[in-house]
Amino acid sequence: MKSAPAGPVHKQRFLIDFSRPVLIAVAVVLCILILLPMSWLIVYSLTDKAGTFTLRNFVQLFTEATFLEPLQTTLLIATSVGFLCFVIAAPLGWLVARTDMPLRGTVRTLIMASFVTPPFLGAIAWELLAAPNSGLINQAYRSLTGAGPDEALFNIYTLTGLIFVITCYTFPFVFVLVANALDRIPGELEDASAMLGGKTWTTARRITIPLALPTLLAGILVAFLQALNLFGSPAILAIPAGFHTLTTKIWSLFQYPPKPELAAAASVPLLLLTVALLRAQAMVLGRRGYAIVGGKYGSPRLVRLGWLRWPALLVSFLILMMPVFLPYGALLNTAFSKVASRLVTFDTLTLANIHFTFFELSATPPALRNTMLLGVMSASLGTLLALFVSYITVRKAVTGHRILGFLATAPVAIPGIVLGVGLFLSYTRPPLVLYGTLWILLIAYVTIELPSAFQQLQSAFQSVHPELEEASRILGASRLRSLRDITAPLLRSGVISTWCFIFVAVVRELSAAIILFTSETKVVSVLIFDLKESGDLGAIAVLGLAMMLITTLVIVLANRVPGLGGVTRLRNT
Amino acid sequence: MSEQFARPRPTRRHVVQGVLASSVAAAATRVLAAAPPTEVITPALIEAARKEAAVHWYTAMDLPAAEALGKAFEAKFPGIAVRVERSGSERVFSRIAQELSSRINNVDVVTTADASHAIVWKRDGLLAAYVPEDVARFYKPEHKDADGTFAIHRAHLSVIAYNKDLVKAEDAPKSYADLLEPKWLAKLVKGNPNYSGTILTATFQIARDLGWAYYEKLAKQKVLQVQSSVDPPKKIALGERPVMADGGDYNVWQQQQKGAPLEIVYASEGTPFVTNPNAVFKSAPHPNAARLLQNWMLSAEGQQFSVDITGIYSLHSEVKAKPGRRPLADIKLMKDDAQAVEAQSDQIKARYTQIFRV
C-alpha cells in the first residue's frame, strides 16, 4: 500500500568523520618525534666519519680513561643520590602524610617550590653559599668559630658537594611519590592493626611501610635516573672540582671540533641504563606502573606525635633550608650586592645588577622572548598532543593504541642531553634543517615533556566516565565532536594543570637546549649558563630570580583566573 | 650529496686538506697581491647600516665591557642595535663553525682572543676584505692582515695576580716557578684553554717556553678550574682563591677600578702576549652595519673608548694608553705565534685535558 521511507524521518547527515585520519596523524607525529632522533643516534654511534659501520666508538669509550672515569663517577653520584633521597624523602613524606605534625601543609607546598627550581640555578646558588673561601656559609662559619682562613665548613667544589646539590633538587620527586602513596593507604588497615594491639610504631613498621614499599623503591629509581641524566649541576660544580660526569663529557664532545660519533656512543650507555631501570621500576610496581593503594576507603589515620611534633617540624624546616631558604637567600643577596661574597646591607645595596641585566645586557630581551614563546608554544602543543594520545589509549580508539601509549612514555627513557644530540643529528641535515630555529627547541621540549603530560591527562581521562562520551556518540556526534563538546570541558582542570606543568618544565630545561641553541635562539637557561662561564654572578642572580618569578606568576594566574578551575591542589589535611 | 652535508660539520683537518688541495693557496697569510682600498666612514655607509638596523657581534671580550662598547656604538650611530654574543673564543669559534656549516648566517663581526682563528677563517675564505682608513695608516703590518681581512683590535696579557688582602706583597709569587711551591697548594685559580682563546694562547706560549712538565707539576696544585679568562680575576676579587695563575690583565684592572684589592704580577719568565683580531664575515647578514662597526672599533675614537673603559693595550699608534697601566715596552713578554697555535691547537687542548682531567 505504501512505500515507506527507508531511513529515519530526519534527513541523513553526510558528515565526513575526521576522527580516524586525525588519530592516525597523531600516531605518525609521535613516531617521528621519538623514533627519528633515536635512529640517528644509533646510526652515528655505530659509524665512523666515513660512514662505514664500526664498533670503534664504543671501544674507545670503554678503554679510554677520559671516558671510563666519568662513567664511574656518574654511577657513584646516582647511587648516592638515590640512597640519600630515600633517607630524606621517606621520613619527610611520612611526617607530612601520616602524622599530625603542625604546618605540614606549608611544608608540602615549600617542597613543591623546590621542585620548580632548576637544578643548575640551585647549583649556582650553592656555589655562592659554599664555595670554600668566598661562600657565605663558610664565611659565617669562620667568623663564628674563629677558624683559620683555610678552613671551610662545607666545600661545594667536591664530589660530595655535587651529590648534595643534586639531592636537594631530586628528593622532591621521591617525596611526592611517597606522600601520595601514603595519602591513599586506607585508614581501616591501620585501624585493624591498632585494634589488635599494635602501637603506633609497630603499625608504621608492619603495615604502613610495607604497603608503601613499592612506591618507595620506584621513587629511589626515579631519583637515580634523575641524577644519572642531570647536566646543569655537574656542569657548574664538577669542572671546577676537576672531574667530568657522563653528561658533561657528552657535552664537551660537542665543542669544536665536535665528535658526534663519540657523543652518540657515549649517549648509548645512558640510554640503555635508563631503559633497564625503568623496566625494573615497572616490575617492582606491577603492571600498572604505579602503586595505587585502595579505592573508596576512609582517610588515613593520623599518628599522634605528642611532644615530638615540634622537633619534627624543626627537622622539616632544617631540611627545607637546603633547597629553598638558603639558596634563594643567596641569590637575593647577590642580586642586590656589588660583590657576591659580601652580605648586602642598606649602605651597600645596589640596583646596578638589575639595571645591567635588563637594560645593558643585549642578550636578555631576546632570551626572555624566546623562553616565553617556547614555553607557551610547547605547553599548548604538548598538551594538545597528550590530549589526543591519552584519548586514544584510554578509549582504545584505534588498534595499536598500546603502542601509542608506549611511544608517548618512551621519551622518559631518553636523557635530555641524549635527546639533544639525537635531534641535532636528525635536523642538521637536509631535507629538514631545523637547527638554528626555534622549531628544533620546540620539538625537543615537547618530546621531553610528553610522557608526564600524557600520564597526567591519562588519569584525568580515566576520571571521565566513558559513558559520557558514548551518550553523545549515540546521539550522533563523532568522536572528535564528543571530545570537543563533552570530554574537553570536563577535563579543564587537568588540562590547565598539565599546561602549567609543561610551561614550568620548559623554562628550566637546560640539557637539551645547551646542544640545540644558536645565538638567535638562546633561552634564559642557556644565557644563565653562559654567564656562569664568564663569572657574571650578579646578572645570573637577577635572571634566575626573574625566571622563578615568571614561573610562579604563571602558576598562580592559572590557579586564580575564574572559570579556569584550579590546578590540582595539593592534598591538605 | 656534497661533502659538506655528508658530515654535520667540517673538521679543521678537512678544511686544511681541502684548501691545500686547491691550487691557489700558499700556507702564508701574507699574499703579495694588491691590498684592497682603504675605507672611511661615509654618510652613505651610515645610512645603509641604519637600514639594516642591527649588527651581530661575536666576541670573547668581557661581557660588561662588550655591552658598554655596543652601547657607545649605538649612541654614536642611533638606529643600529648591537647584539653581543659573548663566549670564550674557542666556544665562539665552535659556534660560528656550527652555524655556518648549517647555513645559518648570523655572525657579522667577530673579536676573538685566539689569533689563530683569524688565520683559519681567512684560509677558508670566510672573511670579507675591508680596510678601514685608520688601519691602513696607524697599524703596524704585524698587527693586521695584508689582504685586509682582519686587524688586531687590542692586545692583552695573561698574567699572574693576587688579592692583597689575602696575600702579603712579600709572600706573593714572582714567577711561574713560584706557583709550584707547596704553599700555593689549593690556592690557585686558572682558566681553561678548551674554552678561552686567551688561555689557549697563554698555554701554548708557556708550554713552549717552560715545557709541558711545568703544567704537569701545576696540575698537582689542586687548582680551581674555571672556564673563561675573565673569571679568575673575579674569583680572586671574591676572595675564593688568593692567587690566579692565569687570566686577563685588563680584567684585573677592571676589578681594581671597582675597588678590589688586586695586584698584577708580571712573571720573571715572561708574560704571555695575546692579540685579538677583529674581522667581518663575508656571509654577514648586515654587511654595511658590520663594516661600520669594524671601522669604528678600529678607529682612534673606538680604540680610545675601549682603552678608557677596559684598560686594554691598543695597537693604534695615535691612541694613548691608559694612565696607570704599565706600558707594553716595559714588560717582558713571551712571543706570540698565531700560526703555531693554529697548528697545535687540538693537541694543546687534548694534552691539557689529560693533565688537568677536565
Next chain:
Amino acid sequence: MVANRLNGGSTRRVTREDLELASVELRGLTKRYGSAVVVDSVSLKIDHGQMVCLLGPSGCGKTTTLRLLAGFIEPSAGEIIVGDRTVSSPTRTLPPEQRNMSMIFQSYALWPHMTVADNIVYGLKLRKLGRDVIAAKLAAILATTKLAPLVDRYPGELSGGQQQRVSLARALIIEPETLLLDEPLSNLDANLREEMRFEVRRLHDEYRYTTVYVTHDQTEAMTTADLIGVMNQGKIEQLGTPDEIYARPSSEFVARFIGSSNILRGRASDAEHIEISGQRLRTSGALLVPGQEVAVSIRPHEISIATSPVSDPSLNVVPATVVRQVYLGNSRDYMVATGDGSPIRIVAPAEQNIAPGSSVWLALPAASCQALAR
C-alpha cells in the same frame, strides 16, 4: 494506532506502515575477547515497535549484545541488520553516531557541565534543526516526562529519578529508529523503580519505538517487555513472552532464574513419565526419551500440601516429611524432604499450619511439572 509525531516542520502524520521495515535483526552475533566467548551466536528478530528484554545474570553477555547493537563494539562474527541495512559485521561496522539509535545508560551519563535543557536538546543540535523546531520539541518532551520545572538545573542538582527522566527525554527527543536501554532502573530505590517501570512502558506504548531493554531484574522484564530473551553465558536460553517464559521454561537455568522453582531430577520411563525417588510422575512440556536423565521444574506455589493421603489419579502425588516451616503473613513457606531426602519447597496458604516433622502428601499437577529440555 497512529503515533502523532513531532516531526520537523511538516504536518503530515507518519503512519506505522511507513516504518514497518525498520526492524532489528541479530544473526549469529558473536563476540570474542581472546579465547573467551562473551556473546555466542545470538540470533534474534525484533519487529518494529516491539520491546524486547534481554534478561540474565551479570556476565551473561546481555550488555555486550546491547553495545554491539549500539555500535560501540564490533562483532567477531555474525551480523546486525536494521531495516534493510547491515549495520554491524566483522568487516564493517557503522559507528554509533550514524545508526540513528538512542541509548539510556545505567549511569544515565548526563553531562554535568550542561543544564537539563542543553542535555536534552544536544541530539537535535547535532542534527542542525532550527531553533524554533528545537524549542517546540523540547517543550513537548518536557511535558511528557514532566520535567518542565527543572529545565535550567544541572544534573548534579537532580535526584535519581529526575536524572533518569532527563536521560529518557534526551533519548526520546531525537525520535530514533531504535531505543536501547542498559539497566536504566537499577540505580533507583525500590519505590521509584516500580513507578518508573510503568513510566517506561507507557512511553513505549505512546511512541512505539523498537526497544531493546537489558536488565537482570525479572520483575522489570515481566512487567515491561513484549518479548523476553533469557541469556546465559552468551547464549539466549529461551525467547518468548513473559507468560511462556514463566509457565513453560525450556531449561533449568530459565526455570531457576525466573521466579523460584523446584528442580526434580529423575529418569524418564516413557515420553510423558519420569521416575523420581520411587515415584512416578506425569510431566508436560518437552517429550521425553525413555531412559533419559531428566530435570523437571515445578513452582513452589503450584504444589498443594495435604496432611492426609491424596488419591487423585490426575495428580502426581509424592509423600514427604516437613523439615521446616516459615510463616510469611499471607502464606507459609514449607521445606519438605521426599523419600530419598531431596528437598522441595512449597508455598501454601497461611491457614494451613503443618508442623515440622509431620508426614505430608504433595500434589503436583501434571500441567505444572515442566520437563526441561536442557
